[in-house]
Amino acid sequence: MVMVTKVPPRPARRPHRAHGALRVLLASGVAATSLVVAPGTARAEDDKAGGTTLTVAVSQSIDSLSPFLAQKLTSTSIHRLAYEYLTNYDPKDARTIPGLATEWKPSPDKLTWTYTIRGDSYWSDGTQATAEDAAWTFTKMMTDPNAATANGSFTANFEKVTAPDPQTLVIKLKKPQATMTALDVPIVPKHVWEKVGDFSKFNNDRQFPVVGNGPFVITDYKVDQYVKLKPNRKFWRGAPKFDELVFKYYKDGDAAVAALQKGEVSFVPNLTPAQADALKTQKNIKVNDAPGRRFFALATNPGARSRDGRTFGNGHKALLDPAVRKALFLAVDRTTLVDKVFQGHAVEGEGYIPPRFGSYFWKPDGDQVRRYDPEEAAKVLDAAGYRKNGEGKRVGKDGRPLDFRILCHATDPNDKAVGKYLQEWWGELGIGLKVECLDSVSDPWTKGDYDLAFDGWSVNPDPDYVLSIHTCGALPATPKDSGATDNFICDKEFDGLYAQQAVEYDTAKRADLVKRMQSRLYDTGYMNVMAYPNALEAYRTDQIASITTMPEAAGNLWGQDGYWSWWSAVPAAPGSGGSGSGGSSTGVIAGIGAVVVVAVGLGVVLGLRRRSTADDRE
């Protein structure tokens, strides 16, 4: 699970651009056709609906529509829209604000939390949402391991959850828990879900509309084609303004951008710098370039092990030496990566938590910081006994050369690009690097069969989850299991601090503990944050008049902690702005041109071959 790193907002994994061979076929062939064919059909659909439709281009597949199983970013974002959580985050500054609960109060010993559930939240089938639904949801997650797949970390410490009356929810804890006002768990209607048998198999995608109490109701879903939602007119915070919200699949980024240029979709996330630059100059399109909530890191295998003390995997032994890890990172020029790979659409990496979360943000200073200094890196390696041999390769005392592998996501252009830079920087140090790009990295990752890996997670306003994945407790139980661990890190000092912050209710003290944890993590050299990539996204201003970013000043729209963007989006008045742009056509023409060139080449070859067989027949 989790491991798949490269991503994920809390439980949600980062949108992978696509999947394997299939995508590839889609990307090549289908993309080309969709450019041409799709606009007409889309418009026809709009006419039929008669209302305003907000179409969002997505690429990541839905893992499950069941809130108990969903972990990917697309799925969890949709659950944010369809179900209320106990609390929500303010779009301005991400502080906790009321959701399904209007207020909450801990007991003096902080072990009993009492939530008041609002009386004006209704399920889309008309029944009122009560504390009983919330109690049932949490109790189910505590008693059925299959229901704890996605969000089990929140309820692991719960002792008992009760609903003494429809407006009161009482949660009893075994130990204090700092995340009690940040329980990111969708509350489901008991009267619908108690009929479900096996939670590990139920994907909530058979009966539409799906009963929920969020701002939108899921009305239709076709795997890798679309997810359709209608506004919940009775939503307590006020109904959304659009008449329909559609998440439409584009497995190819360029196809999604072309659709945006044609006005077929209203919003496209995850742009490349070139796409963003080209879109910036176009009429009726606004590009949103906001600090992201993700970090992009270089993880080193600390020697994969399980809780029963056994080690496994084939990570390079030299990486167990702190000097090697230090030297590797000393030879990474983060400024160049931000300038060249992200072309300025990222912030240079420092601590573990992105600067956007100001109260928890930490950065190394003084002697602790590992600045780009290849000469220092060489000295560190020399001092540690890794000297260059005749061929200029560094060799350990055991005679084994420093030849590392790095796991990269084949679907992520940034991984490959950074891999190229690392190869050259480390090559000069005398360290070999093999970039192993896979469509799915989770297999070697869970087996511990890697030396280094590109890693990245989206961070929530409450950092508990992204910190918990580096504790010993998150290690797999046995080498055969998979744990919540990200990178098999198990460090006593880090764990001690984690336990302290988990029970610390004083925000300032907790922030201080979280910073010390980051400092410790930085010193171990297991997680080296290279950059915090920006959210690069674009929307059509002639379809969306206004939309709320999070945080309100310079925030992102896709993958927010909350439903703010789509809930707040206001449709543009009809006739505002012109029709689809013409500027895009050059790009499309160029693309088609390239396809034609290859096709002609193929045609010539095939033609000649056909002729040859024709001759044979003569």
Next chain:
Amino acid sequence: MTSSTTSATPAPEPLEPPPAVPGSVRKPLSAASLARQRRKASAVRFWKQYRTHRAGLYGLAGLVLIALLALAAPLLVGADVQSVTAAPGTALESPSTEFPLGTDQFGRSLLGLLIWGARISLLVGLLAAALSVAIGTLVGIVAGHYGGWFSTVVMRITDWFLVMPALVLAIVLATVMSRSMWTVVLAIGVTSWPTTARLVRAQTIAVESRPYIERATALGGGHRHVMTRHVLPNVMPLVLAQTTLGISTAILTEATLAFLGLGDPTVVSWGGMLQDAREAGAVSSGHWWYLAPPGIAIALVALAFTLCGRAVESVLNPKLGVGR
């Protein structure tokens, strides 16, 4: 068929002694020098006939030019051209005098990359075609020679590979194996051999029905002797033509696999350049100069190999007639 007369290798039929040149050395020529002479003569004859195919000459000229460019790439552009840390330009520049074809997203010169990429594209094409033809020849000769149920089984396997969409199979292979140039070579080679196998088997059966094979067997030639000394030389012309034609297919497949992101991301190839262009969003942002040159280069090389292959085929197989 025709092969025994045009073959560049020792012909199986007993040859008449070479016409003695009056006044020349008395000493009978050794077998080796006889063979050398004969080879030289047949090479000259081959070239004379090849010259009559104008399209073949164009193809050959194109190939020689591209091969020279690829071989001279270290001198022309240098290995530094693929270096991202020493890239001279900024990201995605338009064509200029400094960068005639513009730059890629790392600021590297696209013209340099195009020349450098020719090395991998040609190398993979050649190796993959050679591997494919080698497998095909082996399977074809063995199946044709032994015959019987063995042949049936082998040919059914061949048929299975033949009806299997080669690209899909190659994608599967390239996905499950680690990303490297050799994986691509293997994936293409392993999927494209069945046509050669069928052709070679037919030729093997034709050759083996001739009386001299019977004579060879009667004189004590074993399976191995017959296959390597008599059958193989006779199927060589067919194999040669098949290889030349196979290279263009292999280059196209290599480009396709690299474009689909299944090649080695750390080496520069034409298909890889197209994939990089797609990942950088060059299509939607209108950077046509990133996409067009590698595409045109692939088409040209594939065309050149096909033209050569066709010419070689018609020289070696007179049944295909002249005048084309």
